[in-house]
Amino acid sequence: MAAKKSSEAMDFIVExxxxxxxxxxxDIAEAAGKKRLKIYPIMYGRAQALLGIVKSAxxxxxxxxxxxxxxxxxxxxxxGKRGPGRPRAAAFTxxxxxxxxxxxxxxxxxxxxxxxxxxxxxxxxILADVLA
Numbered sequence: 001m002a003a004k005k006s007s008e009a010m011d012f013i014v015e016x017x018x019x020x021x022x023x024x025x026x027d028i029a030e031a032a033g034k035k036r037l038k039i040y041p042i043m044y045g046r047a048q049a050l051l052g053i054v055k056s057a058x059x060x061x062x063x064x065x066x067x068x069x070x071x072x073x074x075x076x077x078x079x080g081k082r083g084p085g086r087p088r089a090a091a092f093t094x095x096x097x098x099x100x101x102x103x104x105x106x107x108x109x110x111x112x113x114x115x116x117x118x119x120x121x122x123x124x125x126i127l128a129d130v131l132a
Contacts, residue, residue, distance in 0.1 A: 009039045010046070012031075012037055013039060013043055013044055013047040018051065025041055
């Protein structure tokens with residue numbers, strides 16, 4: 001089994017935080033610069049989490065996962081956000097096999113056909129005006 005890799009910079013940050021738990025990132029970065037080590041803010045945050053200075057959630061258990069789980073419990077389908085100006089996703093009706101269901105499906109398709117035909121006619125008149 002391979003040994004766990006550890007960087008000198010991370011070890012340096014951990015040692016600094018063990019000595020002074022209230023040390024700021026700027027102080028540690030300055031001290032690391034004197035030792036010719038390059039550190040990043042994410043390394044500072046991970047070191048704080050490793051030492052228990054700050055709380056951190058396990059991967060996949062953060063705010064987004066909790067929100068997603070809350071929506072799933074509410075019975076709503078979990079979908080990505082729609083862009084601005086986009087209509088809400090249409091709810092699909094389940095076909096129950098009755099005559100009323102068939103009639104409702106035919107009426108909705110006729111309404112959609114009329115709406116699309118009107119839109120195409122408007123587009124046609126706009127194009128005719130532009131090309132004339």
